[in-house]
């Protein structure tokens with residue numbers, strides 16, 4: 001599992017993230033026979049970083065979404 005990809009600001013916009021992600025996926029496919037890759041990302045006003053994944057053929061899955069909850073509201077469910 002990859003938690004997050006980050007490129008040193010000095011080296012951004014030079015294709016590093018695309019190369020890194022491609023390498024990770026190629027190892028996953030060749031070594032572990034991975035057939036499907038899922039993840040979460042976001043896009044800013046310039047379309048990044050989702051833009052990178054789109055280049056690799058990824059698309060949005062509209063029926064999945066992030067959720068969050070306020071822990072104080074769970075109290076009645078905790079013994």
Ligand SMILES: CC(C)(COP(=O)(O)OP(=O)(O)OC[C@H]1O[C@@H](n2cnc3c(N)ncnc32)[C@H](O)[C@@H]1OP(=O)(O)O)[C@@H](O)C(=O)NCCC(=O)NCCS
Nearest residue numbers: 005006007012013014015016017018041046048049051052
């Ligand atoms: C997102 C991040 C990893 C991209 O790294 P990078 O090495 O600059 O990315 P690449 O150079 O491989 O970019 C691939 C494509 O995305 C585009 N791109 C990357 N960052 C972009 C930005 N901030 N705005 C617009 N386009 C961007 C590149 O221009 C390139 O497209 P192109 O070939 O059409 O020019 C880097 O900006 C980063 O570390 N950000 C902070 C951490 C983060 O957000 N991680 C992603 C969590 S999912």
